[in-house]
Each structure stands twice: as C-alpha cells, then as structure tokens.
Amino acid sequence: MMKYDHDVLIVGGGPAGLSAGMTLGRMLRSALICDDQRPRNAPSAHLNNFPTRDGIHPAEWRKEARRNLEKYSTIQTVDARVLSIERTDEGGFIAELSTGDRKTFRRVILADGLQDRLPDAPGFKELWGKSVFHCPFCHGYEARGLALGTVANGAMAAHALPMHFGLTQDLVLFTNGPADLPAELREAMVHRKVELVETRIQALLHEETVLKAVALEDGRIIKRDALFAAPMLPFETKSSLGEMLGCEKTELGLFKVNEMNETTVKGVYAAGDNMTRQHSVLHASGHGVTAGAGIVSDMLYGEFMR
Ligand SMILES: Cc1cc2nc3c(=O)[nH]c(=O)nc-3n(C[C@H](O)[C@H](O)[C@H](O)COP(=O)(O)OP(=O)(O)OC[C@H]3O[C@@H](n4cnc5c(N)ncnc54)[C@H](O)[C@@H]3O)c2cc1C
Numbered sequence: 001m002m003k004y005d006h007d008v009l010i011v012g013g014g015p016a017g018l019s020a021g022m023t024l025g026r027m028l029r030s031a032l033i034c035d036d037q038r039p040r041n042a043p044s045a046h047l048n049n050f051p052t053r054d055g056i057h058p059a060e061w062r063k064e065a066r067r068n069l070e071k072y073s074t075i076q077t078v079d080a081r082v083l084s085i086e087r088t089d090e091g092g093f094i095a096e097l098s099t100g101d102r103k104t105f106r107r108v109i110l111a112d113g114l115q116d117r118l119p120d121a122p123g124f125k126e127l128w129g130k131s132v133f134h135c136p137f138c139h140g141y142e143a144r145g146l147a148l149g150t151v152a153n154g155a156m157a158a159h160a161l162p163m164h165f166g167l168t169q170d171l172v173l174f175t176n177g178p179a180d181l182p183a184e185l186r187e188a189m190v191h192r193k194v195e196l197v198e199t200r201i202q203a204l205l206h207e208e209t210v211l212k213a214v215a216l217e218d219g220r221i222i223k224r225d226a227l228f229a230a231p232m233l234p235f236e237t238k239s240s241l242g243e244m245l246g247c248e249k250t251e252l253g254l255f256k257v258n259e260m261n262e263t264t265v266k267g268v269y270a271a272g273d274n275m276t277r278q279h280s281v282l283h284a285s286g287h288g289v290t291a292g293a294g295i296v297s298d299m300l301y302g303e304f305m306r
Pocket of ligand 1: 012082111112129138139274
C-alpha cells in the first residue's frame with residue numbers, strides 16, 4: 001500500500017483550517033496545514049462575536065489557535081502557499097508547495113477562504129475593516145447609533161437594509177448605480193425615512209481610517225460615519241485549487257458540499273467561507289470541525305473494515 005507523507009493536506013490556516021487540524025489531531029490523524037498569510041479579517045483590529053475571545057485582535061486569535069495545536073504531535077503547520085494539487089494513480093493527492101516541497105496526502109481540505117472584491121472608488125480599500133464593514137454582526141455593535149450607509153442593490157439590499165436599520169435610524173442606501181429594488185422595500189424606505197442614493201460613488205472621504213463622507217459623481221457630499229458594503233457576487237475563493245481538482249461550485253461561487261463538507265470530488269473537503277454564506281470565525285471553525293470529523297470517520301471506517 002502506498003505510504004503518504006500526511007493523512008490530510010489542509011490548505012489555509014484560518015479559523016476553518018486550524019479547527020480542522022485540531023479535530024484531526026485529537027483523533028491521531030496527521031495533517032499538514034499550509035498557510036500563506038492572507039487572512040480575510042486582516043484589515044480589522046478586532047475579532048468580535050466570538051465567545052471567550054470577543055474583541056481580540058485577529059492575528060492574536062490565530063497565534064493562540066496555532067499554539068493550541070502544538071500539543072498535537074501529528075499536526076504540522078507551515079507558512080507556505082500550496083501551488084498545485086493533483087490526484088495520484090492510487091487515489092491520494094500530491095501537492096506542490098512554495099517551499100519547493102512535493103508532499104503526498106490521502107485527503108485534502110480546502111480552507112482557502114474568500115477574496116473580497118470592493119467597489120473601485122478610492123477609499124473602499126483603505127477603510128475596509130475600519131469604517132467600511134462586511135457584516136453587521138461582526139462590527140455593527142461598535143457602529144450603533146451612528147450615521148450609517150448601506151452599499152448594496154437588489155436582493156442583497158432587501159436583506160441587509162433592515163438589519164442595518166436595527167443599528168441606527170440614520171441610514172442611507174447607496175445603490176451605486178440605478179436602483180433595482182422590490183416595490184415593498186422602496187415603500188418601507190419612505191416610511192422609515194431611509195434615503196435612496198442611486199448616483200455612483202466617486203470616493204469615500206476620510207481622515208486616516210475614519211470615514212467622514214461619501215462623495216458622489218454629481219458633486220454631492222453625504223456625511224456618514226461608517227458603511228456596510230454588500231459582497232460582490234459571485235464569491236471568489238483565494239486560490240484556484242478547487243478548480244484544479246474539478247470541485248463544483250454553486251452559482252454564488254461557493255463549493256458544493258455534502259453534510260460532512262465533502263465536495264463533489266471524492267476525498268476533497270471544503271470548510272469555511274468558501275462553502276457557506278455565513279461568514280464568521282465561529283461558522284468557519286464549525287465547518288472545519290465538520291470536515292475534519294468527516295475525514296476521521298471515513299478513514300477509520302475504511303481501515304477498520306479492511
Ligand atoms: C474586514 C473583515 C472583518 C471581519 N471581522 C470579523 C469578526 O469580527 N468576527 C467574525 O466572526 N468574523 C469576521 N470576519 C469574517 C471572518 O474573517 C471569516 O468568516 C473567517 O476568517 C473565515 O475563515 P476561513 O478559515 O474560511 O478563511 P480565512 O480566515 O480567510 O483563511 C483562509 C486562509 O487560507 C490561506 N490560503 C488561501 N489560499 C492558499 C494557498 N493556496 N496556500 C496556502 N494558504 C492559502 C489564506 O492566506 C488565509 O490565511 C471579518 C471579515 C472581514 C472581511
């Protein structure tokens with residue numbers, strides 16, 4: 001029987017990958033976690049909505065999660081990019097790393113996260129995670145009662161706007177182009193005095209990382225303290241390894257998975273932001289645990305029955 005370097009290759013050392021690693025380590029499986037240090041929440045100074053560590057710096061959370069893994073002797077972490085993954089004739093996988101190493105694995109977990117795409121207007125990139133946020137659950141509490149804006153259109157606006165209104169009644173919807181909104185949302189906006197701005201955003205005006213106002217292409221300046229920007233769809237994963245392996249995606253750009261997070265390719269699992277619309281550290285960790293447990297159960301069943 002072929003000998004593998006590790007049972008599992010985990011692509012990505014974010015909440016999903018690190019939690020998968022812990023689950024595998026606790027069941028004596030071996031795994032190599034490869035991470036190229038591009039965490040999604042890196043622009044943010046606080047990781048919120050995470051019991052026991054609410055408000056911790058995201059980098060500190062990762063450091064601590066890595067420290068937790070040190071006691072599991074079968075789990076290794078390496079700061080490296082996974083450049084390619086191919087299936088071997090024996091049904092395992094061979095991966096090429098940016099360190100130059102080529103290693104073999106029985107299973108793969110793709111925990112590579114998502115690449116945020118932002119509107120082109122100057123200011124979005126600079127303020128991302130600081131005054132422009134992706135999620136009210138993560139950063140809404142700190143922005144409660146402020147003059148807020150929602151940058152969204154269509155179904156996403158209908159989903160996001162009521163949540164943002166729950167944080168403040170001083171709310172403006174920026175559709176950043178012609179609005180495409182359900183009639184009932186427009187009516188509710190009039191009733192709730194939420195202004196609709198369709199003119200394209202020219203730039204976000206800010207002092208350091210604090211938003212001051214939104215400058216529109218028609219010259220208007222609308223004072224705002226913070227914005228929530230809906231994601232641009234479809235989502236984009238941070239690597240193309242899933243495509244390389246032939247994993248199918250949904251129309252939203254997320255990996256199709258079964259109840260144990262196995263993708264449409266046998267032996268390849270996905271965990272975290274890349275396979276769910278619930279984008280939070282807790283959700284990603286939970287999905288990492290599910291993928292790890294799925295692999296443990298599958299491998300141990302196979303070995304026991306052999
Ligand atoms: C600005 C911002 C702030 C946020 N704040 C919060 C918050 O306060 N609370 C909260 O619960 N959630 C927050 N989130 C959401 C949270 O960051 C994500 O849901 C979570 O990080 C997803 O975890 P993940 O492991 O799937 O992906 P990530 O954390 O993005 O980790 C994926 C990792 O994979 C690595 N990777 C990708 N491709 C490769 C490759 N080929 N080889 C090796 N490594 C690779 C990347 O470098 C990255 O480190 C925030 C998101 C953003 C954008």
